[in-house]
Amino acid sequence: MKSWHRFAICVTLGLIGGAAFAVHQVRGGMANGTISNGPWTTGKSFGTADASALTRAKVALSGLLALPAKEAMYFTAKVDSDGKPLDGRCTYLVSGGKLDGRWWSITLYEGEGWLVKNSANRWSVPASAVDQAEDGIWSLTMAPDRQSGVWLPTGEVPAFDLTLRLYHPSPAVIGNPAKAMLPAIKRLGCA
């Protein structure tokens, strides 16, 4: 084998391998440089020039046109509070207290971030839709079938995730999202 053949083979493999590894990392969720809080994860540099090349690429893929933290924080949950992956064939109770921001909503997605078809044509629950007790406690049920109270349909998809949007979060949440009071996600049972 001639020398240039060896170089051609290695350089080609290097090109493909480097690009493939980058794609794999970008598609591999937001684990890089993220902050965890129970089942929720977030990043503090979405949409800003401070974001690393990897974070920016991940956000471009899964949350293009996201806002910076001072305007909105995006918390994503792919698992319940016990760490089990969210499954659209199961029923979950999502419960929390007053969230420290001006307004919030919880939206259910499948795949890389697509709304799930369902009979109720409901894809999210905003703060205004839940009944808050005097102490600020509220809850909603995620399930494939209609539920009493506030119901967020799962569409029976095998895997889904949630995005909690907190608009105009308080300085305390922006400064320390790991300590923010966020809802718990409890699995009640599976079909």
Added chain:
Amino acid sequence: MRQWLFPIVAAVAVAAGAYQATLLATPYVLMNAAIKKVGERGPENRFAFGHMATADNQPIVRPSPDLSYSTCAFNLAKGPVLIDVEPVPDRYWSVSIFDARTDVAAVRSDRDTGGKAARLALVKDGQKAPAGYEPVRLDHDRGIALIRILLADPAEFPVIDAIRRKSTCKVL
């Protein structure tokens, strides 16, 4: 085996370069696709007023079904672009300017304007914002201006839609 030493070193260097280049290129490629998609809904430098996101209407990945989105694919090649956002009372709204690399160049919400209109001039180096407009400096010609308006109830849409259509995106 020694014959492979330099080719393997070259492969590692090329792999590192390809890795970094792919990461750096990804936001531009995806933003370009988004600009193209927004461009299909209306001409350049004009707001397109989208319907509420549903499972059958998802103009961007991870849309919020509680927000009305209005988008303008802007291009500064012919001069500064002026963004005038009609305020919507008693609710969260914002306008955000994203550059070709997906970075946020500016965000102004009802909290920032005190409920008044937002007036932004998107300019490159050497261009000036006209009086009455807040300059937003950009390093790239192209990008997306996005207005988000919160709807507490989908039934509010016709009223909100009529107000937001007074917002404009135009070349100076």
